[in-house]
Structure formats: C-alpha cells, structure tokens
Amino acid sequence: MPRLSYAAPASVPDAVKLLAGAQGLAKVMSGGTDLLVQLRSGRAKPELIVDTKKIPGMMGIRETADGWVIGAATPSAELSEHAGFSAAYPGVVEGTNLIGSTQVQGRASLAGNLCNASPAADSVPAMIAAGAVAVVVGPTGQRSVPVAQIVTAPGRTSLAKGEFIFEFHFPKVSGKQADAYLRFIPRTEMDIAVVGCGVNLTLDAAGVITAASVVLGAVAPTQVAVDATSIVGSKLDDAALAALDTAARAACNPINDKRGTIEFRTKVAGVLARRAAKIAYDRAGAR
Amino acid sequence: MNFVANFSDLKVVGTRPVRPDGIDKVTGKAMFGADLSMAGTLTGKVLRSPHAHARIVSIDASKALALPGVKAVVTAAGDFPEISSEEAAAGESPVNFRHMAHNVLARDKVLYEGHAVAAVAATTSAIADAAMALIDVTYEVLPFVIDVEAAMADGAPILHDDLVPSGMAAPGKPTNIAKRVEFKLGDAEAGLAEADVVVEGRYETTAVHQGYIEPHAVIASVNPDGQTQIFASSQGQFMIRQYVSKILNMDIANIRVTPAEIGGGFGGKTLVYLEPLAVALSRKAGKPVKMVMTRDEVFRSSGPTSGGVMTVKIGAKKDGTITGATIDIALQAGAFPGSPVAPACMCAFACYDLKNVRASGYDVVSNRSKIAAYRAPGAPISSFGVESAMDELATKLGMDALELRQKNAAKAGTKAAYGPVFPEIGFEQVLDAAKSHPHWSAPLGPNQGRGVATGFWFNIGGDSSASVFVNEDGTISVVSGSPDIGGSRASMAMMAAEVLGVPYEKVRPIVGDTAQIGITGMTGGSRVTFATGMATVQAAEKVVDELKKRAAMIWDISPEAVDWKDGEAVPAGANAGGFDPMPLAAIAAKAGKTGGPIGSEVSINAQGAGAGFGAHICDVEVDQETGHVKILRYTAVQDVGKAIHPSYVEGQIQGGAVQGIGWALNEEYLYDKNGRMDNSGFLDYRVPVASDLPMIEAVLVEVPNKRHPFGVRGVGEVPIIPPLAAVANAIKAATGVRMHSLPMSPPKIVAAIESGKG
C-alpha cells in the first residue's frame, strides 16, 4: 500500500530540508484546496506533504514603505477583509474573492492559486498586472521572481525541487493608479474562469493613461500579457477600447474544451479587457 | 371517504406545520444511505469499463483475490444467474429484468464507459482500490456510437444483436431502434393542410442528470440461511426487494429492505445499481458489505434522462385555432431500451384541445449509460419543441402567447391524443391566473425578454399501503410504504390528523420497511400524496369507525348512534342519549377493556389520479457580448388540485422550475472522442447555483381532483416541464434569435446572435 507522510515544520530551513530530502514526490501545502482535491481524486500521489502554515511569515499582510508584503499562505478571506490592501488593490482582491465559496476562501492562498499553475487561476492575472514579485526560498537560499515568471505551463512552475514561495511583494500604489479583475463563467459562482482579465492602469492628472498592464487568464497555456500600448496616451475613448479589444484577441491562444470554444474565448477576452479597463480607469480617475 | 366539498371545514389540511423529519435533517442525525454501519462491514467497490463499447474476452481476478484483505470478487458470469427477458410494468417506465441485470453487471459486452464489470469487497477502501487495479480484464474494443441519429443510421455500430424493435416492421437486419410509438387523433396532415399559418422546427435536447446530492449508497448483509438485510437510499424499498430477488433469484420473503432517508432521487433512484452487487458480495464474503458511489460514478454509470431530437409542426387558422399538429421524436435510451418516448409523445400536445394530431417517436439505444426516469420522464423534452413552436406560432399570428394557448386550451371533455377524455382539469384557470398575474404585464428593460410555456403531466395512482395506530395515550402512529422525498410524511400525518380530528403534532409518521407495511409502489410520478394519501385516509377512517364502535360499547348504544367530531365521539342526536363527548384519548385508555388495541392497515390500488397543468413566465436579461443569460424573474403557476401542505407544494414547484432552468441553460452530458464522459462532476456539469436564480414565485391554483378525499392531484412532475421552452422563448424575446438546441449555453448564444440563427 502506498504511504503518505505529513509534516508541518515551524521554520523555512526545516521545510526546505524536508522538501529537498524527500525520496518521492513532495508537495508544499498552503490552504490545500487544490492539493487535497487532487489527492482524493487520485490525480496527485505525493509521498510527502509539507504544510507551510506553521512557518512564521507565511500568513499575514504587512504594509511597508515600498508597498505590501503578503505571506504566501494567507487565506484569501484575510485579503478581502483587509481594508488597506483591498483599497490599494481592488482588482487583486476581486480575483481572490471569486475563488470558490466563503468556505474555500477561508483557506485558499495566493501561492496555491499561482503554483497550482492553472491557466484559469483567478488571482493571477491581476497579480501579474500589478507587477507583484514572489520571494522564493529553497536549498540555494532566497531569490525574487516576478509572478509572471513562475508558471511555465499548465501544472508546471519554474520552482526547483525543494523551493517554495515564502511571500509576495506588491509595489506601492501611488497617484491615479488602480486595478480591476473580471472573469467570465456561465453561472455566477463555483465555476472555473472561461476567460479572466486583470487590468492595472496609471493616469496623469488629466486622466490620460500613462501606464497600462492587461493580463488574460484561461486563453493560453499560461496567463498572457496583452500589448496595451495602444491605450497608453488615451483617455480610454471608444477608439482606444476597440484597439484594446483587438489587442486582447490577438494575445489569445486558447483551446477548444468543455469550458469554451476557441472562438468564444477569443471574443470574450476582448469584451472583458474592455470592461475591466473601464472599471480600472474609473477607479484610477477617482483617486 | 367522500370528497370534502367544503375546504373551509378543513383544520389541518392546507396549513403549514413543521416537517417531522426536519430536526434530524438539519442536525445531521438523519440516516442517509451511507450512514449505517454494522460490525465487520466490508467496503465494496465496482470495477468499471474504460471503453464505450467492447467485448469482454476474459476476467481474471486471481491476483486481486490473493491480496490480503480482499474478501470477495463477483462477476456476472461467475456469480449472477443468466435470466430470461421479462418485461414488467414498474414505476414510471417498463423494466426488462434481463437488461437490468446486464446493466448492474456487464455480461459478454460492456456497452458504455462506466459499465460495471466486476465488484470487490475488502476490509478497507484502499485495499478495495488496490484489488480493482489487480483484476485483469481483457477487452476486444468495438466501434461505438453516442449520438441518437448516428445510432439510427445505416451501418451504425450495433449494441444488441438480438434487438427486435416493437411497434414497427422488422427491419430485417440488426438495429439500435428498440421501439416505435405513435399516438393519433383525427388526421394531422389534413389538419395542417387546412391551416392559414404553419410553423415547423427541429429541436434538440441533451441528456441531463437528475443531480441528486446523495450518491447511491447501500449496505447489505446476507446470512447463511439466505435471510438478507438491505439498507439503501432509493425511491422504493419494495422496488429494491423485487429487483434484487429477480436479479439474484432469491425468495422475496428472505429480503428485508429498510429505506434510508433519501437525499434526492427525482426518478434517478427508481432502479438498482449497487444493491444486487452488495448482496452478491455479502453472500460470498459472509460479512456485511457497504457500497457508496462517487459523484463520478453517479454521472457515468447511473441514469441521466434522454436527450433527443424532434421535428414539430403546428398549423393554425388566422384566429389562432390550431387545425393540426405533429411531432416526430427520437430519444436516447442509453445502452438498453427504455427511453421515456411514450410519455414524451403522450404529453407533447396534451395541453391543447386538438382535433387532428399525431405524435410518433423512436426509442434508440447507444453507448451511453442506461437512462433512468427524471421528473415527468420525457415530457420536458417534447414540451421544449412544442412550446417553442407555439411561441413561433404566436409571433407569426401576431397573437399574445398566452391568448393563443387560451384559445386552444384543453378542458373538461377534451379528448387527448393519447386516449382519455379529461374530466375536470384546471388548465384554463392556470392560464387565466398567469395572464392576470402582474408579472405578465410588468415592464422590461433593454436586452431583456419574457417567455411563457406550459406543461402537462398525467399524475398516477397505483399500489399503496398505510397503517394508522392509536397509541395508549391517544396519540397516533402512521406508517406508510412510501419513501419521503417531498415532505410526504408531513402530508400523511396531516391527512390522518384531519380525519381523526386530532392536532398534527399528535400524529407521528414513519416510512416502514418491507416487512412492516404492505406493498407500496415507488415514490414517483407524483403519486404518493394522492395514492398513499388515499390509503392513509382510508386507514384513518377505519380507525374512526372502530373508535365510534368502542364509544358505543362504553355508552351501551348502537355504533350508528355515535358521531365523530373534532377528535371526540359524540352522540349522533338527542335520541342517542345525553352523553358527554368522549375524546380519542379516553377511548384509547379503555381499549384493553373494549376489544384490544385499535389500528388499521389499508392496501389499495388507487385509481382516479388527476392530471396537472402548469404555465411558467420567465424574464431573462442576455449579455449580448458574452451570451450570459440571467434569469430576472420567474413565476410558476400550477393547478395542484389541493395543496395538503402548501410550503412543500411550493417547494416542489420551485425545485422543478430550477431543475428545468438548469436543463435549459447549462446542463449537458459531454463526451470525448473515445466516447467517455468528459464532465462527470458538478464543476463542469453545471446545475444552477443559488446565486444564479431569483426567488421562484409559485402560484397555486386549486381545482380539486374529486376522486381524492381532499382533492389532491400530485404536483412534483409538472413544474420541470415548462422551463425549457419558457427560457428559450424569453431568450428569443431578448435577442430576436430562436434557440433550437439545448443547453442554451453562452458560446451557443453568442454564435446564434452573431449568425442570426440558433
């Protein structure tokens, strides 16, 4: 009979040692809302589970001079209940707020959502659009990796054996900058994004866009950035929106599957990019 | 008991007391199928076919049996008798026990992915899993066919070499068509020729699952002398007993089936899947065996209802009078014959008073799991086509959609195409109530649309048993044979309390096991409150007669001189004597001295079920860019005869409407290129979630069925019929596009809006 061991170390070095020294498959666990489901369905068959939640720093939200530090295993419910972070990054919180249900959000973390490496993960597009950076710890020490570089393919990350994400750094939001996230699902909740879109915009005092980051989910093997240069310099007028729609479609490389056709995903990517950009634009303008 | 003509006399019926099973359910104490354990219970699991269609060349379980902890393996060839083809009328659709046995455990061929091939019993779940991996099954993979029209085409892979279709000329070669049915009245083609306006359309629906929350679950224990206990979640403990006895060739008296609380059935628990396997495993292992399906197994291996394709034609005069109508429909049966094609045809036009009508259909097998009943089996499918076509007809005639239906509504005296002449029915009253409801004339915003559709279901009677016992203190126990899936324990208690004249709280109802109460048909077809209710009322009346007799004995007068009023014996008149009323409790206390315990059991075949009709109004808002459909407002009007417990009647209507909305919008069985189901979980098999829906407003119209003492018609089936077309008609109104195929999921709606063709 296969055996499964569980460990909940209290420090980063202990966790790294367990993970690096494991013979068979070792999995990091944060909330477990992906991992345990995969375990039960037989899709993941680890021999060791290392629960990170006992490690100081893995859970919690801190504001620093440079922005925000979020412990990798912080449950999404804590993000949405954090007034400061929710005000700074309404789009990231929109993403985490869409994950599962109230119960699931009591556990589901940013690191788990990212490292499960689903193209449809709801918190990831807005994290990438925000320019968030993951602090990765492992046998060779610590390194900082842009969130955009963590996922390499469905179910695959750039993390090496023994490595895991310790925390995320979100840059300080200043001036007229804001984000938004929208996803499309056939129902209203408890579903997987057919398309997701995170948008982060910065405006000048006159309402002209000076920086734009638009990231799509579920339309390619990994999250993809949209070439948003066409809206920079605009006030997001109809022409800019149409250009963004076109750019979003061009960024898509989806598959036909049970959750949507290529044509449908591509069309909806353009629609969501326009709608999310409008929300982010209005939010930024109001700051 | 005669029909209660004056409903204002009723004290309990029509009120909304708390359900007796409520506390157990909300506190988690209720015993569902998976909740019972016995000493030494083994875990049973099913090895299922990975192929859509294959010949079983060999099954070698020797390695599995050698694994420590494995106690038994059963296969069809090794452990089940081969039984002959025998059709029996059962529940909502006829059953063939040979097919049922072959569905429980494949013999010679597997006919769909997920078809059971062997079952194992082991000391733990992990060992059972390991044992299944050690069973060597050699398959010869065969070509398969999933789609119903492809299955009917020349050269299609054939599932059953020996299938001889009924109701049509022998095709002279193997076929997947199991049956043709036809129902006719007048001359439909001649009627269509007389029409000023004709609409014609092809409509398609997909297989949808009943989606009960509780997976199939059973525990069975067989003793060496053959005595067998089964505890299982189902819509009929007597159904399980009969089917297990047939499939395993056992004496019925040796099988005692205790009904578990049931976490939903909707028709899907009117068959056996695990029960014969658990019994066979227990018999072999000498220990109790528990089996619980996973959700994946529920989707892959237990019945959804059919998908189908149909062509509908309706013709009318300029004033809206329908002159002729036809429907030609083909339904998927799954791997074995038995789709609800007959009720689909019978219900298709039953809402309307038509002189010329024809409904024909085919029952077609293909490599899908065998279908099971689902609320109003077949009716929602044909109704989707007919009620969509009615909407098209109204548009073409420039007529209000409800007025067109009023113009042609079935009423008392209407002869239905399937045979009977309707007695008093409430369809006109339903249409009037829908038309005068504020919803019908409420304003709509941009991208919004309103649709209406109607539905008919027979409702049925049949075999039912109930007993009523007077306890020593005058409280009452009621036992019935009907598993309670819609609040029927409460309704039985209410009807008994009404007859006995005692408060509802003094009456406690249970559902008996197969040794405690007489034979009772399954809970299905909207029969329980009608048929088992009738048995309960008759048993309570016998108890009242006995109570009057006892009071007469105590008073020393003739029983005819005693009346029963508000729970007390009273002298029938001045001549009877000047006795004080004698309450039920006082009579009960003296029962030992007046002839012994008081109680009565009644077993009947209830006749005279009253047909039910409904009309649903639905408002949607369509996101024209994404195809997302939001249900804004939903009103379901239905003739319920008489609502015994109005909350549970409303609950039935709301639940049916929601299931129908799911069927309309997002639910579907998806297959991959290997014929394997691709969405066997609630993530990708999308039933509506609570936040998808507004409050469903249920409007109860009460046109009593005079053949039931309290006017009951049965209410559980009708509400799932109209939603499919009501939603489609609302989407048409919102977008201008007629959707011809279900589900009306966002990608299909976007494609339809873009091409102008749905």
Ligand SMILES: Cc1cc2nc3c(=O)[nH]c(=O)nc-3n(C[C@H](O)[C@H](O)[C@H](O)COP(=O)(O)OP(=O)(O)OC[C@H]3O[C@@H](n4cnc5c(N)ncnc54)[C@H](O)[C@@H]3O)c2cc1C
């Ligand atoms: C009912 C339900 C509904 C859901 N709905 C949604 C939804 O709407 N949208 C959505 O995006 N997701 C959804 N999910 C998926 C899941 O909840 C999210 O992906 C969640 O964010 C995962 O976080 P977790 O902490 O639970 O991850 P875990 O299950 O703990 O881990 C997930 C993966 O990440 C790895 N991992 C965890 N922590 C780290 C770390 N610190 N460093 C490196 N790797 C790590 C694990 O090894 C594992 O491979 C749903 C899940 C369920 C059960």
